Amino acid sequence: MPKIVDRELRRDEVVQATWRVIARVGIDNVSIREIAAEAGHSTGVIAHYFKNKDEVLTTALQLAWRREVDRIARATATLSGFGALEALVAEVLPVGGDRTLEMAVWMSFWGRAVGDEQLAAQQRRYYGEWRALIRTCLEEAVACGAARPGVVPSDEAVRIAALVDGIGIQAVLEPDRISPTRLVELVVGYIRSLRSQPVAPMPA
Numbered sequence: 001m002p003k004i005v006d007r008e009l010r011r012d013e014v015v016q017a018t019w020r021v022i023a024r025v026g027i028d029n030v031s032i033r034e035i036a037a038e039a040g041h042s043t044g045v046i047a048h049y050f051k052n053k054d055e056v057l058t059t060a061l062q063l064a065w066r067r068e069v070d071r072i073a074r075a076t077a078t079l080s081g082f083g084a085l086e087a088l089v090a091e092v093l094p095v096g097g098d099r100t101l102e103m104a105v106w107m108s109f110w111g112r113a114v115g116d117e118q119l120a121a122q123q124r125r126y127y128g129e130w131r132a133l134i135r136t137c138l139e140e141a142v143a144c145g146a147a148r149p150g151v152v153p154s155d156e157a158v159r160i161a162a163l164v165d166g167i168g169i170q171a172v173l174e175p176d177r178i179s180p181t182r183l184v185e186l187v188v189g190y191i192r193s194l195r196s197q198p199v200a201p202m203p204a
Helices: 007-025 032-039 043-049 053-076 081-090 098-113 117-143 153-173 180-192
Strands: none
Touching: 007 032, 007 043, 007 053, 007 098, 032 043, 032 053, 053 081, 053 098, 053 117, 081 117, 081 153, 081 180, 098 117, 098 153, 117 153, 153 180
């Protein structure tokens, strides 16, 4: 009897192997042969599930975004306003394991998107959704009076997205200088500065 293979599971295995190769050698040096070796499959198996390397790479980016969105949904399901916002950013900060790997993948794709309009359009769509999630949390905080006067949700959504990216990149490139704890402190500290009432500092 032929072995039954879960197509989506196999594709996810290949994509996660692709993340590891990207983090190790950079997106421009990724090859199907190296992805196959990392995944423990032959190049023929990769070809069975993907048309070409570009499809593998595009799927890698899609999966990174899908996983982040799923984590955010679970983490914020019972929260709103600033509570939801803190939980939201905690799910995307590179604080070790897969989250650091995901940030490295995003960093690789940012460079590749320059000059690739299709990839750039995909990145813009993801960023639009990401800022919308942040903005919704801020709008909830403003509506219930939890935000200090003058907080503009659309403006702060841009600032917070930039803060997460900027400090996240530094943490990936300089992990000895910015620890996971310090990374969270910096981002959450800024979010708490937007509250109408002071919040106790995060415990050391």
